[in-house]
Amino acid sequence: MPAETYSVGLPVEIGQIDRELKKLWAEGEGAMTRASHINLAVYSEEPGSLARNTEILSQITENHACRAIVIGADSSTKQDRVEAWISAHCHISGSGAKRICSEQISFLLEGASVKLLPSIVFSQLDSDLPLYLWWQSDFAQPMDSQLWAWIDRLIYDSQTWRDFDGQMQLVETAQREAKQRIVLCDLNWTRLVHFRLAFAQFFDHPASHHHFDEIENGSVVFGRGYRSTAILFVGWLAARLGWEISQALTSERLDLKNRAGKSLRIDLQEKEGPAISSFMAQSGGLEFCVNIASCGDLLEVCRGARGENHTHQLLPSGESDPVALVTEELMRGGPHQVYLSAIEKVRSLL
Amino acid sequence: MSEGAEISQSNPLRMGLSTRAVPQPCALVIFGATGDLTHRKLIPALYNLAAAGELPPAVTVIGFARRPKKDDEFRDDLAQTTKQFSRQPVRDEIWKTFAQSLFYHQSEFDDEKGYQSLRKRLEQVDKERGTRGNRLFYFAAAPEQFEPILKNLKAAGLNKAAEGGGWARVIIEKPFGRDLASARELNRVVRDAFSEDQTYRIDHFLGKETAQNILVLRFANAIFEPIWNARYIDHVQITAAETLGVEARAGYYETAGALRDMVQNHMLQLLCLVAMEPPTDLGADSIRDEKVKVVRSLRRYAPQQVGTYVVRGQYTAGAVSGKPVVGYREEEKVNPNSETETYVALRMLVDNWRWSDVPIYVRVGKRLPKSATEISVHFKRAPMVLFNRDSTALDQNVLVIRIQPDEGISLRMMAKIPGTSLRIEPVKMDFHYGTSFGKASPEAYERLLLDAMSGDPTLFARRDEVEEAWAFIDPIEHAWSQKENAPPLSFYPAGSWGPEEADELLANDGRTWRRL
Numbered sequence: 125m126p127a128e129t130y131s132v133g134l135p136v137e138i139g140q141i142d143r144e145l146k147k148l149w150a151e152g153e154g155a156m157t158r159a160s161h162i163n164l165a166v167y168s169e170e171p172g173s174l175a176r177n178t179e180i181l182s183q184i185t186e187n188h189a190c191r192a193i194v195i196g197a198d199s200s201t202k203q204d205r206v207e208a209w210i211s212a213h214c215h216i217s218g219s220g221a222k223r224i225c226s227e228q229i230s231f232l233l234e235g236a237s238v239k240l241l242p243s244i245v246f247s248q249l250d251s252d253l254p255l256y257l258w259w260q261s262d263f264a265q266p267m268d269s270q271l272w273a274w275i276d277r278l279i280y281d282s283q284t285w286r287d288f289d290g291q292m293q294l295v296e297t298a299q300r301e302a303k304q305r306i307v308l309c310d311l312n313w314t315r316l317v318h319f320r321l322a323f324a325q326f327f328d329h330p331a332s333h334h335h336f337d338e339i340e341n342g343s344v345v346f347g348r349g350y351r352s353t354a355i356l357f358v359g360w361l362a363a364r365l366g367w368e369i370s371q372a373l374t375s376e377r378l379d380l381k382n383r384a385g386k387s388l389r390i391d392l393q394e395k396e397g398p399a400i401s402s403f404m405a406q407s408g409g410l411e412f413c414v415n416i417a418s419c420g421d422l423l424e425v426c427r428g429a430r431g432e433n434h435t436h437q438l439l440p441s442g443e444s445d446p447v448a449l450v451t452e453e454l455m456r457g458g459p460h461q462v463y464l465s466a467i468e469k470v471r472s473l474l
Numbered sequence: 475m476s477e478g479a480e481i482s483q484s485n486p487l488r489m490g491l492s493t494r495a496v497p498q499p500c501a502l503v504i505f506g507a508t509g510d511l512t513h514r515k516l517i518p519a520l521y522n523l524a525a526a527g528e529l530p531p532a533v534t535v536i537g538f539a540r541r542p543k544k545d546d547e548f549r550d551d552l553a554q555t556t557k558q559f560s561r562q563p564v565r566d567e568i569w570k571t572f573a574q575s576l577f578y579h580q581s582e583f584d585d586e587k588g589y590q591s592l593r594k595r596l597e598q599v600d601k602e603r604g605t606r607g608n609r610l611f612y613f614a615a616a617p618e619q620f621e622p623i624l625k626n627l628k629a630a631g632l633n634k635a636a637e638g639g640g641w642a643r644v645i646i647e648k649p650f651g652r653d654l655a656s657a658r659e660l661n662r663v664v665r666d667a668f669s670e671d672q673t674y675r676i677d678h679f680l681g682k683e684t685a686q687n688i689l690v691l692r693f694a695n696a697i698f699e700p701i702w703n704a705r706y707i708d709h710v711q712i713t714a715a716e717t718l719g720v721e722a723r724a725g726y727y728e729t730a731g732a733l734r735d736m737v738q739n740h741m742l743q744l745l746c747l748v749a750m751e752p753p754t755d756l757g758a759d760s761i762r763d764e765k766v767k768v769v770r771s772l773r774r775y776a777p778q779q780v781g782t783y784v785v786r787g788q789y790t791a792g793a794v795s796g797k798p799v800v801g802y803r804e805e806e807k808v809n810p811n812s813e814t815e816t817y818v819a820l821r822m823l824v825d826n827w828r829w830s831d832v833p834i835y836v837r838v839g840k841r842l843p844k845s846a847t848e849i850s851v852h853f854k855r856a857p858m859v860l861f862n863r864d865s866t867a868l869d870q871n872v873l874v875i876r877i878q879p880d881e882g883i884s885l886r887m888m889a890k891i892p893g894t895s896l897r898i899e900p901v902k903m904d905f906h907y908g909t910s911f912g913k914a915s916p917e918a919y920e921r922l923l924l925d926a927m928s929g930d931p932t933l934f935a936r937r938d939e940v941e942e943a944w945a946f947i948d949p950i951e952h953a954w955s956q957k958e959n960a961p962p963l964s965f966y967p968a969g970s971w972g973p974e975e976a977d978e979l980l981a982n983d984g985r986t987w988r989r990l
Contacts, residue, residue, distance in 0.1 A: 161910045189910055217908045224908075317491070321527060324487035328496050328530065329606065333484070364486040419567050425531065437531035438571045462490035 132174050132230040133211025144210050156223045159189035163249045167195045168260040174230050183447040185213040185226040188454045191250040192228040197238045204235035242271040267298040281311040283352055288474035311449045312353050313463045315399050318442040322414040322423045335407040336365050337384055342405040343391040350399040352474050354392050359470035399444050497927035499532030500608035501599050505623050506615030507537025513555035519919035521556050524572045532604040537578045548578035584622040589630035607640025621663050628667040645674045645926050648739050654944035661937050674926045675935040679740040681918025684881040688747040703828045708854045710834045711988050715842040717794050724807035732818045736838040738947045749824050758932040769942040773823040780953035781961030785975045787817035789841040792968030799968045813963055816840040819976035841968035847877040850988050869900045882906040
């Protein structure tokens, strides 16, 4: 029966995958249910990615049963080679009554075989289910229009991009050329969900909306390597509140103008720690703070007069590892207009 | 659109983050704060909402009850029970912050002074915690206390928005009366203090994920609606089976019985969701308008028909899951000559175009072999040609909506058994929530509390729904209470699927209960 393991599983001939999968299930014992509500393809060019992604998928499938197609690619080798494996991720259901299993098909593509990617993905899709492609590498030109035409959601992490604008242009071109709508899911944006929720909740009542035009300054503390995450956060505020970037004086300070033309300043501070560890905004005599709590996995929010002890509240902070981010993303769904408008505000800074 | 939805949409920072109306900061006053409901359901639900970040930080809970208790004692008690009953493990850091929002207010329910001091306390909470004059009163006390509570709330001016804005709402737990007259009287008393749009009658069945999914299944899928009518549907069965007996509720159950306890509210709500016409939109009143039309269309029983179309039963000693159990009349606090029904089965008809002559069979019972609540829609058989030509008729297609446990949907259809001969057998296509979505569904009370705080009454019963439901139930209760010629009470051994008369109810129509 399929074993819960982080190995890529049983080696199989490409042309025999369907047959071998059937055998795999036929050998299963006891109450075992195969489940799938999406096709989740994961593509990486990192050495050793197959095993790492198998481990990640074993955790993602706890919450999202799927047909997983894991692809490790290395176009630098001279020899053309395609290898395939099949495996299953099984979990005990919430009620404890069933073993729920998701199947995984893994491929290693080397040399010119990397170009076979679309045909490999398409031939293994669970029919009628949406295709989510998690692209873990930089996008390369030219983008394969045949591949993009089938994708429903494209998952990537812009935090790892060195050239944001160049990469984003490739994604946008692919999105335009695709015959169907592709929803863009940037995990760097997903990282901000709980911070955005925590800050947004201060302003649920219309009586607090005057602060939108009265925020004078703010500060974001971000971890090493997460400057783009902090900039995206500012982009979100700017897009939602109608701010415009006047200039980025230094890499630590942004000058903006609000809807009324009033100046405000956002300081960016890099500090060892999580992607974003703190955001504070000042409006009139009030401070609005969102900080990572001392326990590390909750957000502490506070609102009060400057310099006074504020009432604190704890909210979920979410986690920032790939499993948690993708799980969160799969849970949320929906188009990302707000993301695109945030990008537009700060594109030049990313 | 609800007020909460407006507030949510007016916050530009919420765009793309929230798909539901955002609850507003408020003070939640629970009457009957030392009772079971508060400890087992309400506070665990509020804690889970707080832990998920779905509760505005300013939300403040004031427990109102008779027993003398300090805030800290109240918090300690709730900490214990929340650890026991919360669907998620309780984290100390979150509980510590959450507990700071819990307060206790000691008063008799009929003591006017207690409400004056409650008012002062609420005003103080508004200032200190930012609840903005929003008050939600939850009646978790015994029904006989509702009237004094409502009168005193009104006398203290707590039934209206506080000065400077805010809102006041009341959540009422069932039973909403025990017949039409008492329901009308209760509604009158409630209306005397709170208007209909301030009143939220809670039926926790409507907060269940699968109950909400009935409308999604019917109206978000194009394949079902065209066949969802008398032309294609043979009959519908709605079952709510419990292995449990009356447990600690014998006192209440003796005066209620299965018909009042389950059919008047939960079963009729499920029936409405199955039978209603598509609403014009998803607004609370659009949905509730369609539901009330269904209840109004239920064919009322004439007194002499009750014995034919309604079966009442009571369990006798038997065994459930291999354990011997006593009969109902032997239960503690139950009259040894009790005539209270622990089982009821009904054959109902909805007199409208869509459901003309399609029987809807409803059964609820205690001490049955397993616990399950589900709706099964039985389609008409394929025509007697081709595969149906032989004398052995094929099984019907059956669409099953499992409300609890193992929430999901299955469809039974016919398939050829592989082989050289033509043998056809039923097979099942099965969707399980737990299989496709690993995330646990929130408890019904979580969703409903959040909706009440957001001002969304969609999943709460409206006054006319409740009254129409009683208008349907009353003739049955009336027939049962007759001294002469009352339809007999049948008996069934605990652990069986109910009295034989219930089987006959369907057998008379050439049908059988679905095997669960």
